Amino acid sequence: MASAVFHPAIGTLLSHHLHNSEFHREFGNVSVKSISKGLKFDVGLSTSRMEGYSSNKRNFSAVQASASQTSLVDPVSTPSNDSTNEFQKKSSEAALILVRHGESLWNEKNLFTGCVDVPLTKKGVEEAIEAGKRISNIPVDMIFTSSLIRAQMTAMLAMTQHRRRKVPIIMHNESEQARAWSQIFSEDTMRQSIPVITAWQLNERMYGELQGLNKQETADRFGKEKVHEWRRSYDIPPPNGESLEMCAKRAVAYFKDQIEPQLCSGKHVMIAAHGNSLRSIIMYLDKLTSQEVISLELSTGIPMLYIFKEGRFTRRGSPAGPTEAGVYAYTRRLAQYRQKLDEMLH
Ligand SMILES: O=C(O)[C@@H](CO)OP(=O)(O)O
Numbered sequence: 001m002a003s004a005v006f007h008p009a010i011g012t013l014l015s016h017h018l019h020n021s022e023f024h025r026e027f028g029n030v031s032v033k034s035i036s037k038g039l040k041f042d043v044g045l046s047t048s049r050m051e052g053y054s055s056n057k058r059n060f061s062a063v064q065a066s067a068s069q070t071s072l073v074d075p076v077s078t079p080s081n082d083s084t085n086e087f088q089k090k091s092s093e094a095a096l097i098l099v100r101h102g103e104s105l106w107n108e109k110n111l112f113t114g115c116v117d118v119p120l121t122k123k124g125v126e127e128a129i130e131a132g133k134r135i136s137n138i139p140v141d142m143i144f145t146s147s148l149i150r151a152q153m154t155a156m157l158a159m160t161q162h163r164r165r166k167v168p169i170i171m172h173n174e175s176e177q178a179r180a181w182s183q184i185f186s187e188d189t190m191r192q193s194i195p196v197i198t199a200w201q202l203n204e205r206m207y208g209e210l211q212g213l214n215k216q217e218t219a220d221r222f223g224k225e226k227v228h229e230w231r232r233s234y235d236i237p238p239p240n241g242e243s244l245e246m247c248a249k250r251a252v253a254y255f256k257d258q259i260e261p262q263l264c265s266g267k268h269v270m271i272a273a274h275g276n277s278l279r280s281i282i283m284y285l286d287k288l289t290s291q292e293v294i295s296l297e298l299s300t301g302i303p304m305l306y307i308f309k310e311g312r313f314t315r316r317g318s319p320a321g322p323t324e325a326g327v328y329a330y331t332r333r334l335a336q337y338r339q340k341l342d343e344m345l346h
Pocket residue numbers: 107111112113114115204207231275276
């Protein structure tokens with residue numbers, strides 16, 4: 001099954017969904033800094049919209065791994081010299097990979113999951129590995145995941161397949177001590193690392209009083225139409241839960257405030273998240289209407305690729321086949337990256 005199944009009426013929209021993002025804002029840079037105690041990795045996340053959020057969201061600047069930018073023309077270069085950074089600015093093309101987590105134990109049992117934190121099934125693990133194969137030639141400089149284990153497992157398992165062999169490292173910012181105790185003391189090691197930022201704002205929509213209920217039994221009890229409305233409508237929340245609109249308020253805000261700036265500065269980003277948090281982000285990227293988003297369904301463990309260039313997102317496809325070949329519409333730069341990678345790793 002394809003990763004994003006669209007109603008035929010929407011399908012034609014997909015290849016042309018471009019939009020202007022807030023491109024000209026001032027963004028924090030990622031830089032590797034030597035400090036007396038160890039090496040800090042500044043991922044430059046803004047805190048402007050973070051006020052009032054309750055956990056895990058402040059001061060990502062003192063974290064420890066490397067978000068070295070991967071040039072699309074030189075996949076194994078390190079970013080520390082100015083000319084590379086200069087090229088990065090000029091190229092202004094960045095890959096954005098979205099992937100819904102692999103099958104979870106509650107997907108398997110057909111239970112409403114929402115913010116309940118359940119792990120992947122064996123099939124989900126395999127899907128995540130398969131997803132990793134499909135993106136193994138696409139550069140990744142930073143990873144964003146929700147705070148839920150199924151998304152984090154998916155990101156980590158997918159990265160085991162990546163050809164660059166960088167190590168994804170989860171940033172721990174819950175306390176000063178957590179930050180201090182997870183410092184890295186080698187610049188080389190940092191360059192071979194990918195920071196993984198976890199954000200509750202990317203969590204699945206909160207399903208309210210449906211969490212833990214069986215989907216079929218709920219449809220039998222409340223009626224198919226009602227349950228479909230709860231599951232797929234834009235603005236009708238399930239009992240005491242979040243509508244897609246409410247979910248979008250935090251997920252899309254986080255995307256605009258924290259992820260878009262990274263893409264603007266040339267970093268290639270992967271987001272591992274959930275059916276509905278990703279539906280809301282795709283609605284934003286593809287400019288879908290509240291009617292169109294009703295028909296947007298995402299499969300577990302199938303990555304989607306967008307290219308961010310000159311303030312616009314262009315969908316480059318979603319793999320329907322077992323490998324990435326012939327599935328993603330590569331840009332010229334991605335093709336060059338791929339070729340260089342082949343030459344250097346073989
Ligand atoms: O249960 C959930 O959390 C979600 C995703 O699995 O379900 P639905 O497809 O109904 O939005």
